[in-house]
Amino acid sequence: MHKHNLLVELLVEELPPKALKKLGAAFAGVLAEQLQAQGLAEADARLTSFASPRRLAAHICGVAARAPDRPVAHKLMPVSVGLDASGAPTQALLKRLAALGADATAVPGLRRAADGKAEALYLDSVQPGVSLAVGLQKALDEALARLPIPKVMSYQPESHGNSDGASAAFVPGWSSVHFVRPAHGLVALHGAEVVAVHALGLRAGRSTRGHRFEAAVDPLPLPDADSYAATLRTQGAVIASYAERSLEMVRQLRQAAASLGARLEVEQGCAGLSTEEIEQRLLDDALVQEVTALVERPTVLVCAFERQFLEVPQECLILTMKANQKYFPLLDAQGRLSHQFLVVSNINPADPSAVIAGNERVVRPRLADARFFYDQDRKRSLESRLLGLAKVVYHNRLGSQGERVERVRAIAGAIAQRLGDAALQRQVEQAALLAKADLLTDMVGEFPELQGIMGRTYALHDGLEPVVAEAIEDHYKPRFAGDALPRNPVGLCVALADKLETLVGLFGIGSLPSGDKDPYALRRHALGVLRMWIERDLPLDWAELLALARPVFGDLITDPSAALTEFVFERLAGSLREQGYGAHEVDAVLALRPTCLAEVPRRLEAVRAFAALPQVAALAAANKRIGNILKKSAAGAPAAPSASDAGAAPVQPQLLAEPAEQALYAALQATLPQTQAQFEAGDYRAHLLGLAALHGPVDAFFESVLVNADDPAVRANRLALLRTLHRAMNRVAELARLA
Incomplete structure (x- = not known):
């Protein structure tokens, strides 16, 4: 059976750049999967996907012109249903055979085989292998779907044609097409x-x-098929x-930056990383991926803007260059912004001066806008903007941003x-009060991504203490997994309060995440709280924090403590497992619901x-075993007149008659004082x-x-001994979960 490599390409108008990488992988992946399922390609067939702004394509190695025939066994029905007492086929069997394209002549050749406790009839046949034309058509339809x-x-294929002058091979009868692009x-x-x-x-050519x-x-x-990539590149x-x-x-970008004695902005923070790690970070960068999806053959050019724009905070300039101009x-x-920048062109002219001049011309108004916003914003202090927050709706059930600021404060x-x-309290309250004021500035109105960053800049301009200004920026941190934590205690307090207010408020009105829907990013807020608490080793109590946050809402919410506690501990358990702790270890510790996280x-x-x-x-x-015994006792088993009273009573040494219980009591007396001291000192390892x-x-x-001795007093005393042991063993974690 002849095998050759297969190429399929769909040529389209410019595809959405942010979706291109996924579209290319999905198109090639489904094509290969469908061909493999039909026996036209091997399960380990080499697959290469292609995706450019105007095309999706796949190259699959070793595809057969026709799939091999396959034996098929059709289970029909139990023998008792398909054949009557004389062995003749029943009407039910004949109908089933007819549905499969067979008739009564196939009955003698039916195979009997065990099916559980009964015996069933099977029709064995050979399914002809599908041709590549049929199989690829099915695979292509599935890949597009x-x-x-x-x-x-929606568009009419004939009316679009090939707008650049080539004729397209249209299939008659297609009046309307539905696709992402023509x-x-x-x-x-x-x-x-x-x-x-x-x-x-379209008909393939x-x-x-x-x-x-x-x-x-x-x-x-x-x-x-094999000449596809090389032909496109050369011709x-x-x-x-x-x-x-x-x-x-990326190679051209790094080469151009090195020639200027500079580095790419995305490389900031790469100190200590290997060349391969830096390159991977660049390839993962959102801007690199988007520009890759905008050009068919990249050419990197060096451009520049006037140095006077560098008076504007560099975060503003960087954002406008990346977000608006790519x-x-x-x-x-x-680490200071240079007046030079790099542009990726989709053309490679012999004289690039016109392309460079054009890009410099279009970026200038963007930078001028940023400078205008910056100059205008500095004419008013952050404090003067606070009254305006009362007019900004935070949530229709939780009031305005002004009311939220007071709660966070x-x-x-x-x-x-x-x-x-x-002194810390004064700085924290000042930072909390001003943390949202930059939402009303022109710069943040134009670039919402700069909230917090512009707050710090304007706070320093207003003459506020640097720790307060830094806290205004840092109160949004951590914004995502792996993000830095607030850099000082002031920012830590405000960030913790900001996230806690969000969690308590939204849980209090019943706006909980559901499935993969989390419109208020409550999972991210919970993980942020946990990271700050644990990584900064804050001596805070979870129940106490909830008690602080709940009253600031008044009667706007109902008490969310139970649901929110469960939610936070679920996030904590998931985070700890991702860090490499075993599920049984995590369950054992969190089962006690430790309040100091x-x-x-x-x-x-x-x-x-210990494990x-x-x-x-x-x-x-x-x-x-001890836990089960104590539960039975507390549930009313006839161990003592009052199981709970017996459990609360101290151990009476004079009632310890058996040598083994005397030995256990002596071991407890010798061990517990030391382990108690270790626990109170926080030396949990030594304690266990x-x-x-x-x-x-x-x-x-x-x-x-x-344990369940006939004498009630002896029974109660042994339960007291077990309760003492159980309490001592389960102070750090619920050890039964390690069983």
Whole structure:
């Protein structure tokens, strides 16, 4: 059976740049998957995907012209249903055979096989292998149907044609097409042969289109499937591979930056990383990916703007260059913005001066706008803008931003009281009061991404203390996974209060995340609270914090403590598992709901060390057994007249009659004072390791002592002994979960 490599290309108008990478991977992936499912390609067939602004394509190795025939076994029905007492076929069996294209002549050849307790009839047949034309048509239809397209457009294929002058091979009868962009060409080559398939009103051929302006040949015929990428690069002036195009662009960007003695802005913070790690960071950058999806063959050019614009905070200039113009800012060795920047052009003229001048001309008004906003904003202080926050709606059930600021201020001040002195509280309340004022500035109105950053800049201009200004910027941190935490205690208090106010308020009105929907980013807020609390080792109590935050809302909300506590601990458990802690370790620690979350990592390390001991399995099992015994007693089992009273009573040594219970009591008396001191000192590792000494006495107790003794007093005393042991063993974690 002949096998050749297969190429499929769909030529379209410019695709959405932010979706191009996903579209290319999905198109190629579904094509290969469908061909493999039909037996036309091997499961390990090499797949190469291509995606440029005007094309989606896939190259699949070793595709057969026809799939091999396949034996098929059709389960029909139980023998008792398909055959009557004389062995003749029933009407039910004949109808089932007819549905499969067979008749009564097939009955003698039916196979009997066990099916559970009964015996069933099977029709064995051979399914002819599908031809490539049929199989590829099905695969192509499926690939187009499953493209991750958020919104499609409708058009008439003949009216669009190929707007650049080439004729398209249209399929008659297509009056309207629905796709993300108008399609202008379809290529399907199996080796050197065209495969007769169609899609979006187009019939497959062997010609594609190169670069709009720089292609040497137009249209561009492809000799065979394997020549696709090379032909497009050499004659079409197009790098069809998204990955290769991105690598080439990054190479040129880094080369241009190095020639200027500068570095790319995205490389900031890469000190200590290897060359490969820096390159990967560049390839993962959102701007690099977007520009890769905008050009077919990148050419990097050096441009510049007037140095006077550098008086504007560099964050503003960087954002406007990246967001509005898709330019690459450059930094000097000290991390300061350079007046030079890089542009990625989609053409490569012999004299690039006109392209450079054009890009410099269009960026100038953007920078002038930024400077105008900056100059205008500085004419008013942040404090003068506070009254305006009362007119900005935060949430229709939680009031305005002005009301929210007062809530955050109250919570932040209370946190500062517990973490520092009066000076810290004053700075925290000032920062909390001004933290949202920059929302009313022109600069943040134009560039919402600068909120907080402009607040810090304007606070310094107003003469506020640097720690207060930094807190205004940092109160949004951490904004995403891996983001830096606030850099000083003032920012930490305000950031914690800001996120806590959001969580308590929205949970209090019932706006909880559902499934993958989290419009208020409450999961991110919860993880931010946890990171600040744990990484900065804050001596705060979760229940106390909730008690601080709940009253500032008055009667706007209902008490969210139970639901919010469960939510936060679920986020904490997930985060700890991602950090490499075992599920049983995390469950054991969090089962106790420790209120000081900063202690959780120390408890986990202690549990991990304890779990490595050879005695842990026996101790965990014994701990689980003790818990079950105490639960039964508390539930009203006839262990004592009052199980709860018996459990609360101290151990009476004179009632310990058995040697094993006397030995356990003695071991507790010798061990608990030291482990108690270790626990109170926060040395959880030593506390748990000290409890390992109880392994022998505990085993001996359960081997020779009957807890449910006939004498109620003895029974109650033994329960008291077990309760003392259980309490001591479960202060750091619920050890039964290690069993």
